[in-house]
Amino acid sequence: MGIAFDSTAERPPHIDVILNGLDRYNPESTQIFEEYVSQQCEGRTHDIYANLALLKLYQFNPHLTKDEVITNVLVKALTVFPSPDFSLALHLLPPHILTPISASSALPAAGDAPLSEAVQKLNVLNNLLGQASYSAFWSTLDSDDLYADLIADVSGFEELIRIRIALTISQTVREIERSVLESWLGMQGESFEKFVSGVCGWAMSGSVIKVPLNKENEAKGTIVRENVKMEQFSRVIRRAYEQTA
Amino acid sequence: MSAFQNGAAPSRAVDDDSDVEEEALAADYREQVQYEGMEELEQVNSMSLAQQTDDIQSRLAAAAQPLDFSAPLETKFASYDNYCSLFHFILNSEGPVDLEPPSYYWAWDVIDEFIYQFNSFCSYRNRVARQANNDEEIQILREAPNTWGCYSVLNVLYSLIQRSQINEQLAAVKRNEEPMAVAGDYGSKSLYRMLGYFSIIGLLRVHCLLGDFSLALKTLDDIELNKKAMFARVMAAHFTTYYYVGFSYMMMRRYADAIRMFSHILIYVSRTKNFQKNAQYDSISKKNDQMYALIAICVAFHPTRLDDTIHTALREKYGDQLLKLQRGGPESLPIFEELFRSACPKFISPTPPDFDNPELNVDPLEHHLSIFMDEVKTNMWSPTVKSYLRLYTTMDLKKLAGFLEVEPEKLRGWLLVNKQRSRQIRWTDNGLLDGEVVTSSDLDYAMQGDLIHISEAKVGRKLVDWYLRNLARTY
Numbered sequence: 001m002g003i004a005f006d007s008t009a010e011r012p013p014h015i016d017v018i019l020n021g022l023d024r025y026n027p028e029s030t031q032i033f034e035e036y037v038s039q040q041c042e043g044r045t046h047d048i049y050a051n052l053a054l055l056k057l058y059q060f061n062p063h064l065t066k067d068e069v070i071t072n073v074l075v076k077a078l079t080v081f082p083s084p085d086f087s088l089a090l091h092l093l094p095p096h097i098l099t100p101i102s103a104s105s106a107l108p109a110a111g112d113a114p115l116s117e118a119v120q121k122l123n124v125l126n127n128l129l130g131q132a133s134y135s136a137f138w139s140t141l142d143s144d145d146l147y148a149d150l151i152a153d154v155s156g157f158e159e160l161i162r163i164r165i166a167l168t169i170s171q172t173v174r175e176i177e178r179s180v181l182e183s184w185l186g187m188q189g190e191s192f193e194k195f196v197s198g199v200c201g202w203a204m205s206g207s208v209i210k211v212p213l214n215k216e217n218e219a220k221g222t223i224v225r226e227n228v229k230m231e232q233f234s235r236v237i238r239r240a241y242e243q244t245a
Numbered sequence: 246m247s248a249f250q251n252g253a254a255p256s257r258a259v260d261d262d263s264d265v266e267e268e269a270l271a272a273d274y275r276e277q278v279q280y281e282g283m284e285e286l287e288q289v290n291s292m293s294l295a296q297q298t299d300d301i302q303s304r305l306a307a308a309a310q311p312l313d314f315s316a317p318l319e320t321k322f323a324s325y326d327n328y329c330s331l332f333h334f335i336l337n338s339e340g341p342v343d344l345e346p347p348s349y350y351w352a353w354d355v356i357d358e359f360i361y362q363f364n365s366f367c368s369y370r371n372r373v374a375r376q377a378n379n380d381e382e383i384q385i386l387r388e389a390p391n392t393w394g395c396y397s398v399l400n401v402l403y404s405l406i407q408r409s410q411i412n413e414q415l416a417a418v419k420r421n422e423e424p425m426a427v428a429g430d431y432g433s434k435s436l437y438r439m440l441g442y443f444s445i446i447g448l449l450r451v452h453c454l455l456g457d458f459s460l461a462l463k464t465l466d467d468i469e470l471n472k473k474a475m476f477a478r479v480m481a482a483h484f485t486t487y488y489y490v491g492f493s494y495m496m497m498r499r500y501a502d503a504i505r506m507f508s509h510i511l512i513y514v515s516r517t518k519n520f521q522k523n524a525q526y527d528s529i530s531k532k533n534d535q536m537y538a539l540i541a542i543c544v545a546f547h548p549t550r551l552d553d554t555i556h557t558a559l560r561e562k563y564g565d566q567l568l569k570l571q572r573g574g575p576e577s578l579p580i581f582e583e584l585f586r587s588a589c590p591k592f593i594s595p596t597p598p599d600f601d602n603p604e605l606n607v608d609p610l611e612h613h614l615s616i617f618m619d620e621v622k623t624n625m626w627s628p629t630v631k632s633y634l635r636l637y638t639t640m641d642l643k644k645l646a647g648f649l650e651v652e653p654e655k656l657r658g659w660l661l662v663n664k665q666r667s668r669q670i671r672w673t674d675n676g677l678l679d680g681e682v683v684t685s686s687d688l689d690y691a692m693q694g695d696l697i698h699i700s701e702a703k704v705g706r707k708l709v710d711w712y713l714r715n716l717a718r719t720y
Contacts, residue, residue: 092457132661
């Protein structure tokens with residue numbers, strides 16, 4: 001199964017035209033990309049290649065920057081962890097964005113402190129997801145009202161994250177304690193049961209959740225055998241001919 | 246032109262920001278140019294008719310000349326104006342201009358020098374703003390926000406690419422068709438074809454310097470990375486291409502692909518070093534060391550068997566560091582940081598800095614480094630986990646957590662992380678961004694409650710090499 005970074009099935013043709021032409025640098029494309037971002041937020045699709053092009057336009061034309069679009073792009077990138085999308089987006093933001101706030105808020109004119117604060121908060125979430133500290137992720141998400149504002153535009157954020165978490169769990173786990181899974185998915189009770197059996201299709205028996213076997217969680221030992229090709233012997237065979245001649 | 250040439254001192258300071266490998270070609274080349282220059286002087290006196298062509302020839306030569314690192318601001322501005330008028334002449338004359346480039350390497354040199362000057366100008370501007378103690382220069386820079394602007398640099402590169410139809414030509418070559426059929430008036434001339442081709446490499450570099458690693462790789466869609474590629478004929482171009490492709494792969498966490506790129510070029514350099522002039526080889530060696538440092542980083546993320554030549558050289562150059570990287574844990578963090586700093590490109594910020602708030606002008610290197618270090622921190626326990634798992638076929642999670650002196654919950658996280666990171670996208674064919682997910686680790690495991698089942702992919706005995714060697718010996 002090939003993975004294409006620069007194309008998605010859902011991308012509208014007019015976006016594709018811009019991305020493949022020089023209009024990707026045209027400040028007038030900014031608005032089109034911005035609309036596409038909100039489309040992704042509502043439609044639960046994700047197109048990092050187009051979103052990076054938008055961040056690049058912001059990089060070149062800082063006066064066009066819209067803070068809430070940047071945070072939406074980052075929040076969308078969180079929903080596809082553990083892919084590098086979030087980091088790739090961060091690389092295109094202004095270099096001072098990650099300097100600790102205490103240092104920059106001491107400045108007389110730290111104009112975009114709110115943006116850097118938001119970005120750093122999201123970066124915390126990204127690191128928690130990256131480190132598979134899922135229960136810490138959920139408690140951090142609940143700990144600050146700012147997070148609720150940041151993820152408000154992204155429809156189904158929590159569910160998208162839960163699906164991703166379930167996916168990484170299914171790579172490694174065959175059976176898991178219910179209490180552990182509950183904290184990882186950040187949900188309990190009936191909604192938990194509905195998600196586990198309905199969305200994931202995992203079986204529950206007592207306090208243990210069973211994840212069906214798949215290619216990843218089998219962990220079968222293999223022996224890599226040598227792959228011998230005819231060409232490797234070409235010299236020997238040619239030598240044999242030359243000798244008799 | 247005069248200001249520009251006056252500024253072109255014979256050599257740059259040793260510890261400057263230059264991409265040293267280009268220095269050699271340039272030094273080599275400078276001798277030729279000076280020689281030709283003298284000839285020209287004599288000719289001009291005798292033949293005033295030829296004066297005009299001589300003038301453009303010396304402008305061509307000047308454009309490929311390295312600018313002194315410590316050249317004053319006026320010289321940098323003048324140099325920018327020179328490039329603008331030269332590229333304007335090449336691109337916007339009526340029809341393609343009929344010019345013979347001064348040498349085969351000229352097209353590469355000129356693009357290389359153009360980007361180098363853009364790069365060092367942006368770094369310099371950022372530094373002036375950050376230090377905020379030279380009011381005179383701040384004033385000059387503040388008044389000229391568009392000099393060496395990223396839009397004009399990209400404009401030059403894209404225009405050269407479009408004029409020469411180079412992407413269409415390369416696509417035709419890929420389909421085994423005649424490139425000249427799609428080359429057009431401009432692209433059929435070698436001057437335009439070469440400038441267009443090296444502008445693609447130039448774009449790869451500019452995007453990488455700006456931190457847009459995926460677009461950097463995307464730029465090379467039409468170039469096939471193999472020995473037949475045009476860049477392979479110019480050593481500095483070959484070298485530069487692989488460095489930036491490898492680096493971009495590393496930043497996209499595609500370590501296997503990055504290692505493949507660095508290994509290719511490092512093997513190539515080590516095989517050809519005897520054929521290259523000494524001066525040239527010396528100057529390549531700085532970038533060479535940088536790539537070994539990057540390989541060390543990638544191998545720490547993605548343990549794999551390296552080519553013997555590379556492995557030996559790596560152990561010689563970075564033996565101690567590699568050992569610490571591979572051991573992981575918090576002790577490895579400073580080493581990662583040190584190697585990254587020494588081996589990354591000189592990142593730039595594309596827009597003029599904020600001269601009124603010096604503190605906001607953070608060095609772009611720090612920004613990219615901190616993002617990279619987050620990824621390092623995410624991964625730093627993987628070596629520890631793996632080294633223990635290797636010893637068992639089944640293991641109790643709580644017992645292992647006791648060995649490692651961590652909370653069982655933490656260990657569960659580490660196990661998940663290691664598993665995720667051992668799945669990587671790896672290139673198979675088509676564009677550099679394409680690829681398939683492969684398992685990169687020989688160690689696999691699964692958790693059944695608190696019980697960890699561990700399995701290893703064992704490599705069977707490799708007999709063919711042994712068999713062939715002995716066959717060769719006996720007859």
